[in-house]
Amino acid sequence: MPPAGPIDETLLAVRWAEAESLLRDRFGHDRLLPAQRKVIDRVLRGDNVLAVLPTGHGKSLCYQLPSQILPGLTIVVSPLISLMKDQCDALTRRGIAAVRIDQSISAEAFAEAWQSIRDRRSRLLYVAPERFFNERFTAQLGPTPVSLLAIDEAHCMSQWGHSFRPDYLRLPELAKQLDVCQVLALTATAPPAVMKDIRKSFAIESGNTVRLSTHRANLHLKCTPVASDQRDEVLLHRLGLKRSSSGRRGGRIRGATLIYVTRRNTAEELGQWLIDQGIDAMVYHAGVPAEERESIQRRFLESTDAVLIGTIAFGMGVDKPDIRRVIHYNPSQSIEAYSQEIGRGGRDGRACQCETLLVLEDQVTLANLSAGDLPSMTALQNLVERLVGQPDRFYLSLGKLGWEINLSSEAIANVMIHLQSLGHLRCLPTRYDTYRITPKLDRDVIVARSDPADREAVEAILSSLAKGKKGFRVNLIVASQKHQIARQDLIAAIERTAIAGLWNVQTSDTMHGYEWVQRITRKKAIVQKLYRRTHDHYQDNLGRLDQLMSYFECRECLAIGLARHFGHRRTRPCGRCTACLESDSPTGPPYETRWKRPDSLGRSALGVLDSVRDAYPDTFSDPIDQAKFLCGVSTTSFRRHRLSKHPGYGVCDQVPFDLVLSAITGTSEPLTKTKS
Known part of the structure; x- marks a missing residue:
C-alpha cells in the first residue's frame, strides 16, 4: 500500500509544534529519545515506517503521540489484551482518550467506545488482530477515516519469525480495503529476513526503517x-x-x-x-x-x-x-x-x-514442543478432501474441523496460509455463526430511534429473533433470504444499533472465510507439497533452537553474538558476560551444549506402541501420531480418547521426536529438511 506522504515543510512544522506541546503537557516528557524522534518524524511526514527498537525503548509513544495530531483515527493492532488495557488506563490518567475493543469489555463500554470514536473524542483505538479481520469490525468502523495503522509485535506476520501468527498476514489486505493512509510496524525482535518481509508487505522503503541494537548495556x-x-x-x-x-x-x-x-x-x-x-x-x-x-x-x-x-x-x-x-x-x-x-x-x-x-536435556523438550502442530500425512489428506468439495466461497469452523481430522486450529490456519501462497485460496474476513441480540427497549422504540438508513434491516432482525437458552438468537442467513437484505447490511445495522445503545450484541462460533482462486485438481501432489512445507517449518523451528544452543557455547562475547544475529555490527566486547569474564577459567567456555542423542529407541517403547496401535488402530494409523504419543506431544485425537492418561504416553519424552519417528518408520536417518 502506498504511504500517505509526503507533506510540505510548513505542515510538518505545525505538526511538530503541536507534538512538542503534547509531549510536555499531556505525556509528561521533556524530550524524546533520538530513535523515537526519528520514527515520529517519519510518521508525521506521512511515510510508512518500520521501527525495530529494543524492549523498553518507548515504542508505544511512537504511535500514541502522532495519534493526537493526525487528522483521522489511529488503530493499534496488538495481540496483547493486557497491553491494551494498561496503555488505555495510563493514557486516560493523562487526559488522553483511548479505547480498546476486546472480548473482556462490557456491552456498555463497547457502545461508549465506538460512540467516542464516532464523535472524535477518541482518536486512538486498540484491537486484537483476530478482531480487526472480521465482519463486525468493518461494520463498526463504518466510514471513519483511518490515518495510521500501528502494528505492534510486527514480527508475527513473517513466516521467518519466531512467533508467526496467520492473522497477521491478513493485515496488508485489510489495510487496503479500509483505505488506511499509512502504516507503522513495530517490533523489538526482527532479524534481516523478518524486516524484509515486513517492509515488502507494507511498501516501507528501507530508508524509513529505524533500527537500534536489541541489546542494552545494563x-x-x-x-x-x-x-x-x-x-x-x-x-x-x-x-x-x-x-x-x-x-x-x-x-x-x-x-x-x-x-x-x-x-x-x-x-x-x-x-x-x-x-x-x-x-x-x-x-x-x-x-x-x-x-x-x-x-x-x-x-x-x-x-x-x-x-x-x-x-x-x-x-x-x-x-x-x-x-x-x-x-x-x-x-x-x-x-x-x-x-x-x-x-x-x-x-x-x-x-x-x-x-x-x-x-542439556531441556533442548529435547523444546524440540519436541515444535512437533505439536506438525500435521500427519493422514490429517493433510483428510483436510484436502474436505476442501475440494467446498463452493467458490466457504466458511469453516477451524476448531470443529480440527477435532474431526486430528489437527489443531492453529495448524489448519497455517496450512490454509500455505494454500494461499500456492495460489489456491484467498482469505476472507472471519464471520460469526451465532449472533445474539438482547433488546434494551420496546420494539417500536428501537425502530424509531435507529438510524433511518437501518430501519428496514432493524425491523427484519427484530422479526427474526428466536428465543434461546442465552437470549434471542438471529439467523442472519434466514433473515437475509426472507427480507432480501444483504448480510453485510444486516450486520451494519446490528452494529450501529448496538453503538446507539438500543440493544446488546453477543457473538460466538467463529467461522474463517476463504474463496477459491485456483481449485485443487491434483490432490496427491498438493498433499505432498503441504507435507514438505509444514515439515520445513518444523525444521526451521529446530534450526532456531540450534542457533540458540550455538550461542550458549559462549565462544565469543554474548553481546556481539546477539548483535550479529539481528544484523548489527558490534566489535567491542561487553566485558560483563560469561564469555568475557570466564573464558580463562578452567571450567569456563566454550561449553558443550549439544545433548548426546541415544543410538536407538529401545524395545520397551516399541512394545508400548504395539499395544496402543492394537487398541486404537484408527488413531495410530500414521507414524507421526505414533511418535507424538511416545514423546508425550498432545493431539486432538489423544484428548478425545484421554490417551494422555495412558501409562505409555510420553514414555520417550526425553528422546528427540525425529529420532522416534525414524525408528518407527524404519528409516536410518531422522527427519531432514526438504525443499518444495
Whole structure:
C-alpha cells in the first residue's frame, strides 16, 4: 500500500509544534529519545515506517503521540489484551482518550467506545488482530477515516519469525480495503529476513526503517551449564538463599526476579518448591484463570522484591522498570525469544542479571514442543478432501474441523496460509455463526430511534429473533433470504444499533472465510507439497533452537553474538558476560551444549506402541501420531480418547521426536529438511 506522504515543510512544522506541546503537557516528557524522534518524524511526514527498537525503548509513544495530531483515527493492532488495557488506563490518567475493543469489555463500554470514536473524542483505538479481520469490525468502523495503522509485535506476520501468527498476514489486505493512509510496524525482535518481509508487505522503503541494537548495556548476560539435579540449588543460590555449613539458609537478595520455564507443570512444581524454601513465589501461565492472572501481574508490578515464575505467556506488554534478575530455568526457544524475554529486565537503566541455567536435556523438550502442530500425512489428506468439495466461497469452523481430522486450529490456519501462497485460496474476513441480540427497549422504540438508513434491516432482525437458552438468537442467513437484505447490511445495522445503545450484541462460533482462486485438481501432489512445507517449518523451528544452543557455547562475547544475529555490527566486547569474564577459567567456555542423542529407541517403547496401535488402530494409523504419543506431544485425537492418561504416553519424552519417528518408520536417518 502506498504511504500517505509526503507533506510540505510548513505542515510538518505545525505538526511538530503541536507534538512538542503534547509531549510536555499531556505525556509528561521533556524530550524524546533520538530513535523515537526519528520514527515520529517519519510518521508525521506521512511515510510508512518500520521501527525495530529494543524492549523498553518507548515504542508505544511512537504511535500514541502522532495519534493526537493526525487528522483521522489511529488503530493499534496488538495481540496483547493486557497491553491494551494498561496503555488505555495510563493514557486516560493523562487526559488522553483511548479505547480498546476486546472480548473482556462490557456491552456498555463497547457502545461508549465506538460512540467516542464516532464523535472524535477518541482518536486512538486498540484491537486484537483476530478482531480487526472480521465482519463486525468493518461494520463498526463504518466510514471513519483511518490515518495510521500501528502494528505492534510486527514480527508475527513473517513466516521467518519466531512467533508467526496467520492473522497477521491478513493485515496488508485489510489495510487496503479500509483505505488506511499509512502504516507503522513495530517490533523489538526482527532479524534481516523478518524486516524484509515486513517492509515488502507494507511498501516501507528501507530508508524509513529505524533500527537500534536489541541489546542494552545494563543487561549482564550469563549462561551457566548445570546438571538437572543441581539446578534448583543453583537457582536458590542466585536468589540469595545460600546454604551455610550448618545447613541454614541466608536471607534473600533484594530486587524483583522473573524466572522463565517452558511448561505449566514445571511452573507449578517449581513455585511450590520455592514456597517450601521460604520464598513467596508467584506462578503465571495460560492455565491460570484470567482474574487470578491479572491479580498476580498487579502484585508483581507493585512489588520491588517479588519472584514470579512464568511461561512465555507472561511478559509481553508488561512494563515493570525495576526487574533486577531474569533467570531462564529452561532455555528460550530461539535467540529472538531470548532477546525479548531478557529485554523485560532493567528498563530503568540499572543493572539486570540475565542468566540461563542450561540443562542439556531441556533442548529435547523444546524440540519436541515444535512437533505439536506438525500435521500427519493422514490429517493433510483428510483436510484436502474436505476442501475440494467446498463452493467458490466457504466458511469453516477451524476448531470443529480440527477435532474431526486430528489437527489443531492453529495448524489448519497455517496450512490454509500455505494454500494461499500456492495460489489456491484467498482469505476472507472471519464471520460469526451465532449472533445474539438482547433488546434494551420496546420494539417500536428501537425502530424509531435507529438510524433511518437501518430501519428496514432493524425491523427484519427484530422479526427474526428466536428465543434461546442465552437470549434471542438471529439467523442472519434466514433473515437475509426472507427480507432480501444483504448480510453485510444486516450486520451494519446490528452494529450501529448496538453503538446507539438500543440493544446488546453477543457473538460466538467463529467461522474463517476463504474463496477459491485456483481449485485443487491434483490432490496427491498438493498433499505432498503441504507435507514438505509444514515439515520445513518444523525444521526451521529446530534450526532456531540450534542457533540458540550455538550461542550458549559462549565462544565469543554474548553481546556481539546477539548483535550479529539481528544484523548489527558490534566489535567491542561487553566485558560483563560469561564469555568475557570466564573464558580463562578452567571450567569456563566454550561449553558443550549439544545433548548426546541415544543410538536407538529401545524395545520397551516399541512394545508400548504395539499395544496402543492394537487398541486404537484408527488413531495410530500414521507414524507421526505414533511418535507424538511416545514423546508425550498432545493431539486432538489423544484428548478425545484421554490417551494422555495412558501409562505409555510420553514414555520417550526425553528422546528427540525425529529420532522416534525414524525408528518407527524404519528409516536410518531422522527427519531432514526438504525443499518444495
